[in-house]
Structures are given as structure tokens and as C-alpha cells.
Amino acid sequence: MAINLVQGALFTVMVVRAGMLADPSFEHELARQIELSPRFFRAAPVVLDLRRAGGFESAEEFADARDVLHRFTLVLVGVQNATPAQIEAAAAAGLASFAPTAAQPTRVRPEAAPPAQPRARLITAPVRSGTQIYARGTDLVVTAAVSPGAELIADGNIHVYNVLRGRALAGASGDVGARIFCSRLEAELISIAGRYLVSDQLPADQRGFPVQVALVDDQLTLTRI
Amino acid sequence: MAKVIVVTSGKGGVGKTTTSAAFAAGLALRGHKTVVIDFDVGLRNLDLVMGCERRVVFDFINVINGDANLNQALIKDKRNDNLFIFPTSQTRDKDALKREGVERVLEELKKTFDYIICDSPAGIEHGAITALYFADSAVIVTNPEVSSVRDSDRIIGILSSRSRRAERNEPPVDIHLLLTRYDPDRVVKGEMLTVEDVREILSIPLLGVIPESESVLRASNTGTPVVFDADSPAGRAYVDAVARFLGEQREMRFVKPEKRGFFRVLFGRA
Numbered sequence: 001m002a003i004n005l006v007q008g009a010l011f012t013v014m015v016v017r018a019g020m021l022a023d024p025s026f027e028h029e030l031a032r033q034i035e036l037s038p039r040f041f042r043a044a045p046v047v048l049d050l051r052r053a054g055g056f057e058s059a060e061e062f063a064d065a066r067d068v069l070h071r072f073t074l075v076l077v078g079v080q081n082a083t084p085a086q087i088e089a090a091a092a093a094g095l096a097s098f099a100p101t102a103a104q105p106t107r108v109r110p111e112a113a114p115p116a117q118p119r120a121r122l123i124t125a126p127v128r129s130g131t132q133i134y135a136r137g138t139d140l141v142v143t144a145a146v147s148p149g150a151e152l153i154a155d156g157n158i159h160v161y162n163v164l165r166g167r168a169l170a171g172a173s174g175d176v177g178a179r180i181f182c183s184r185l186e187a188e189l190i191s192i193a194g195r196y197l198v199s200d201q202l203p204a205d206q207r208g209f210p211v212q213v214a215l216v217d218d219q220l221t222l223t224r225i
Numbered sequence: 226m227a228k229v230i231v232v233t234s235g236k237g238g239v240g241k242t243t244t245s246a247a248f249a250a251g252l253a254l255r256g257h258k259t260v261v262i263d264f265d266v267g268l269r270n271l272d273l274v275m276g277c278e279r280r281v282v283f284d285f286i287n288v289i290n291g292d293a294n295l296n297q298a299l300i301k302d303k304r305n306d307n308l309f310i311f312p313t314s315q316t317r318d319k320d321a322l323k324r325e326g327v328e329r330v331l332e333e334l335k336k337t338f339d340y341i342i343c344d345s346p347a348g349i350e351h352g353a354i355t356a357l358y359f360a361d362s363a364v365i366v367t368n369p370e371v372s373s374v375r376d377s378d379r380i381i382g383i384l385s386s387r388s389r390r391a392e393r394n395e396p397p398v399d400i401h402l403l404l405t406r407y408d409p410d411r412v413v414k415g416e417m418l419t420v421e422d423v424r425e426i427l428s429i430p431l432l433g434v435i436p437e438s439e440s441v442l443r444a445s446n447t448g449t450p451v452v453f454d455a456d457s458p459a460g461r462a463y464v465d466a467v468a469r470f471l472g473e474q475r476e477m478r479f480v481k482p483e484k485r486g487f488f489r490v491l492f493g494r495a
Binding site: 128144 | 349375376378379381382383385386426428
């Protein structure tokens with residue numbers, strides 16, 4: 001059996017410019033920012049940007065930088081925009097070299113941090129034909145009717161406390177545990193994590209009733225509530 | 226305070242222009258100074274339905290572009306002094322409807338009129354969006370069939386998200402349903418949606434039900450708004466709808482099949 005030993009993943013990492021370390025007000029400013037959102041900075045990885053920075057050609061200099069950041073609970077994990085000599089010194093200090101890209105943010109604002117548990121998106125007005133509502137990374141709760149030709153999409157569960165006549169796609173990012181609940185099922189299409197049933201395939205005995213939809217053994221399964 | 230009312234539907238051929246003409250005439254008959262504007266640039270019809278096609282000199286687009294003033298373009302109805310028709314251009318297209326120009330014209334009309342009726346083109350493109358953008362109230366013209374209901378639903382969604390009131394977070398456009406071409410006999414046979422079906426799907430207040438009637442076709446072809454035909458069921462239904470719009474309570478008529486006498490059954494529908 002083949003096992004993927006290496007898998008890719010994307011992370012948000014803070015970047016500190018090397019020049020800033022030398023600035024006498026750096027520590028004070030960093031302490032102030034951390035105080036604003038301590039959770040965000042706790043044990044957060046940091047990359048040191050060496051663009052136009054002199055020095056940093058010995059492992060000791062990197063060790064010093066690591067100590068400074070460590071005092072603020074930050075973990076120095078690597079460098080970017082480094083010269084070959086700097087890369088070598090960084091490697092000796094146990095730091096990785098990140099390839100800089102144009103799209104990479106050079107400064108990450110702390111307010112960009114997503115809340116740990118985003119609240120469900122709540123819709124109280126009728127969802128009319130042609131409207132698409134996407135609850136990114138969370139559940140979607142609708143208390144009004146969902147018209148034919150309307151589309152509800154959620155990365156989490158979808159609750160409709162009214163008649164569902166449009167489309168409902170739960171677990172849109174692949175969450176197979178997501179479910180759909182509605183007070184009256186008259187949907188054009190229901191889908192969980194990419195498995196779907198169109199209106200024609202919905203069991204006649206579930207139509208018009210309060211129903212919940214879940215994926216059981218990779219099959220969309222409808223049960224009366 | 227002058228009120229801008231858009232008559233719209235999304236779908237074509239459901240009776241927007243007939244309704245605009247009848248509604249405007251109905252408000253005028255009730256003593257309100259009313260103007261009805263044709264927003265269907267390039268497919269000018271309102272002047273025909275209002276019977277003033279031979280008196281059109283300047284049009285809505287001329288006024289928007291500043292080539293003519295309002296008084297030159299407005300046509301006074303010969304049957305009612307409170308009623309004015311604002312025809313559109315047959316040679317231009319919807320792109321001529323510049324939002325700033327439309328706003329300027331509407332603001333000027335608001336100074337003299339109580340009600341400004343905007344007869345929207347079909348569709349959800351620029352023409353229809355411009356017609357509904359400045360609305361305070363909307364009359365959604367719907368036929369008792371599924372495609373019309375779905376298009377109405379779409380246009381209601383647009384009204385509540387893309388009108389000026391929605392964009393400015395003002396109180397929402399006051400939206401009413403007008404069910405037209407309703408044939409109670411076919412509803413009983415299950416060939417048409419019932420009033421209740423349509424109300425349930427659209428969930429907006431019902432202004433009236435206009436029965437399918439030969440008098441509507443006759444009215445359009447003779448250029449007489451159907452409310453002037455006080456004997457026709459459609460004319461009476463529009464009069465009721467206008468009264469409800471003005472806040473009166475009226476019982477819904479023409480929603481059940483007529484009881485027919487022996488001779489009517491023999492000789493077909495009157």
C-alpha cells in the first residue's frame with residue numbers, strides 16, 4: 001500500500017524584517033502588539049526577512065535573533081530573501097530557507113486572525129430565486145422560505161426552519177459529517193460533501209416533510225425528523 | 226409626498242403594460258395626479274395601450290438627454306385630467322437610460338405628481354434594474370404558472386437587494402403581488418396555480434386577482450385602459466386593486482368559477 005510520506009499544506013506565517021531587530025523600539029512595539037492579541041502570537045512561527053540586510057552570515061547571529069523572538073513566545077523557523085552565505089549560516093542554526101514570492105504578505109496584521117469558532121450564518125429574509133448564500137467555514141441557518149432557483153451553500157450544516165424549495169449544499173469543502181435539516185423538503189437538489197440527489201431522486205415519502213439528510217456509508221440518507 | 230411605483234415581473238407577456246395603464250388610470254380616476262412612464266426603450270407599447278401614439282413628439286430619452294423639457298414630452302390623457310403619459314423612444318435602446326438622468330426626471334416629476342408609475346421592461350438587465358431602482362413601491366405582475374412565479378421571485382430578490390432603498394439601508398420597497406390572467410375554471414381543473422399557491426411561494430401581500438378576460442385584449446387594441454370599461458370583470462378587478470393599494474379593504478372577486486346559467490353553458494363563455 002502506498003503511503004504519502006510528504007503532504008503539502010499552507011500556513012500563515014509572520015515575517016519580521018531583519019532591519020527591525022536592530023531598531024531600539026522593536027521590542028517595545030512587539031510587546032504592545034502581542035498584548036492586543038496574545039492568543040494569536042502564542043508559539044507562532046516567524047520567518048526572518050533578510051532582504052537588503054547585511055551580516056547574518058554566522059549561526060550565532062541567528063541564535064541571537066531566535067532568543068529575542070523567543071522572549072515574546074515567537075518561534076523563529078526560517079529565513080527568506082537570504083543570500084547563499086546567509087542560507088548556509090541559517091541552516092547551521094537549524095533554520096529553513098523559504099522561497100519568497102510576490103504574493104507573500106510581508107506583514108500580517110493581527111486582526112486578520114480568524115476567530116476560533118465562527119458563528120453560524122443566520123438568514124431571516126426569504127431567499128429568492130437567483131440568490132446564492134455561502135456560509136464559509138461555518139453552518140447556515142435560514143428561518144424563512146428558500147425559493148426554487150435559490151442556492152444555499154455551507155462548509156458546515158444547513159438548517160432551514162421553513163420550506164426548502166431551492167438547492168442546499170452542505171459540507172461544501174468536503175466535510176462528510178455535515179448534515180441538512182429542513183422543516184419541509186421540496187428541494188431541487190441536496191448535496192453533502194459532493195454527493196447529491198436531484199429532486200427526481202428524492203424519495204416520494206420524504207417530500208413535503210421535516211427531514212434531515214446525512215451521509216451514511218457514502219450514501220445520502222434521508223430521515224424524518 | 227410623491228410615490229414612485231414600479232410595475233415589474235421579470236417575465237415578459239404577463240401584463241405589465243396593461244397593468245401600468247390600468248393602475249395609472251385607476252389612480253387618476255380616484256383623483257390622484259398620476260404619470261405613467263414607459264421604461265421599455267426600443268419596444269414602445271405604453272402609448273398604444275393608452276391610445277396616445279399619434280400625439281408622441283418628444284420622449285423620455287429626449288428629456289433624459291436634455292433635448293426636450295418635461296412639458297414638451299408629457300402627454301395629457303384626453304379622458305382624465307389627472308392622467309399623463311410619458312412615452313419612451315422606439316429608436317434607441319436601454320443603454321440610453323442613464324441613471325442620473327432618470328433620477329433628475331423623477332425628481333422633477335415628483336414636484337407635480339402624486340404617483341409616478343414606471344412600466345418596466347421584461348428581464349433583469351439594465352432596463353428593468355433602472356425602472357425599479359428608484360421605486361418606493363412595487364407591483365409584481367404574475368401569471369398563475371410556475372415560470373412566471375419563479376421570475377417574480379427573482380425580481381423580488383433584486384428589489385430587496387439592488388434598489389436604491391436597499392443600497393441606502395432605507396425602509397424596504399413596499400412590494401405587492403398582482404395576479405393577472407387568472408382563469409378560475411382552469412385553476413379548478415388543475416391547469417393553473419391557485420391564488421394560494423402563488424401567495425405561499427412569493428410570500429408578499431396580494432393586491433388583487435385580475436381574471437383572464439377578453440376585455441383586456443379589446444382595451445389594449447383600442448387604446449383604452451381597462452379600468453375605463455366599468456362593465457368588464459378585469460376593469461372592476463383593477464379598480465379593486467387600486468383601492469387596496471390606497472389602503473381600502475375590498476373582498477377578492479373573480480377567484481372562483483362563475484356559476485353559469487343554462488344558456489351560457491349552451492352558448493359558451495360570455
